[in-house]
Amino acid sequence: MNDSALPWLTDRASPPGTLACGLRRPDGNFVCHSVEETCPAATIEEILAHFDLLAAAVFTEQPVPDWSTWSFEKGQIRFVERPDGWRLALVVRSESDAALALDVLSLEFLSLPLEI
């Protein structure tokens, strides 16, 4: 995994209210920071891998968005995909600091220097 990705994930992408966050690089390698045991790394990896299918199913007639936020009654999932193939998934509790930080973290991720 790229050196700068993991520190960013653990230091920046985990404000209070974060349940889990994960990064997937273009070659399929994956790193996850799981805060709550109800959101284990294996599930986040599966969700990130599943994003291909999800995007293919949902965005057939339009471009894939810069990011999408899936809101549930207790939390939100933010998917972000960079043009170079890096993907981010953030799972946060609703109405938390982490929910407020989603846009800022997404923008940071889009401009983060990461190796392909």
Place this chain on the structure above:
Amino acid sequence: MDNTKKNRAPRQILFVDDDPDFLGVLKETFRMLSEEGWVIHCATSPKMALDLLKRQRMDLAVVDLNMPLLDGVQFLSLLGKRYSDLKKVTLTSFATEEKRSQCLAAGAELVIEKPHSPDGFKSVFAMLEDLISWEPQQGFQGMLRRVGLQDVIQMECLGRNSSVLEVQNGQVLGRIYIEDGSILHATDGKLTGEAALQRLLALTGGSFELVPFEKPPERTIEGQWEFLLMEAARMRDEGAAQTAAAESKAAAETPSVSTVPVDVVETLICSGNGEPLYHADCADVNARVELLKQIAGQAAHLAQMLPLGKFDRVEMQFPGARAIAQARPDRLVFVRTVNQPASS
């Protein structure tokens, strides 16, 4: 009878059902179960029920879902407008999930299956007794606490009604003006327009009353109600509304993300099973319905993987544009906006 029941005034309960035999059984059974604590009024038609309500203040109305001429959902809506304090329950032999949602949106506190056995009658009695004994302490009163201010506004807009919604929270009185299903104006203290509307929708407690429509002093809201309600939901989820409530002055003076001017370029509202109910500027309704169904399917998959509860919506950010797709059991909604060009 316990002392609490002995000391209280008899409860006035109205049952509305077009089956007089069922009403007879129900009246006798509940009279015994309540140990004379309930005074039971029976009506075999909505008209008869309205006549009874004119003569007697009721604590609870229990309405059959399937009645000729005016069905239970329509009648609940009518009761909500005329008697906003009246608690309402739907009693039915069979309710689909869609009907159940419609009843709750129309103001029912509970949707209960009709009892067919002595134990069934006891269960229903216990539920109704609990409901009429319950006094709201926090949150909105009556239907607002259960259904939500957004649902009331949505009901008024979908029905193309004209009304003024007066919202009381502490010392602050807010008003939302709706004419022919469009939100025209909102006030909340010194705030007006969308800022006032969003703040009212962010309230977590208070009471409201629907009053007859009167022309607002000005029109301050132009946006489509679907987008306005979704924006409010987004703000509430992100906690921005709480910040606005705590720092009202700053909220009034500082532009936020929500005040970025946008144009609504596409709107689609469907029933829960994908039947289009309303659309505007939607080039391919079928494709959008398919998209909404795909989103609902994918969301259900995500909900199985993570303990986040029921899905509500997905927001998609594109360069200079945004789309929101909401998928609930009773409705599917798609709204697309584009940012207005920055003025030079």
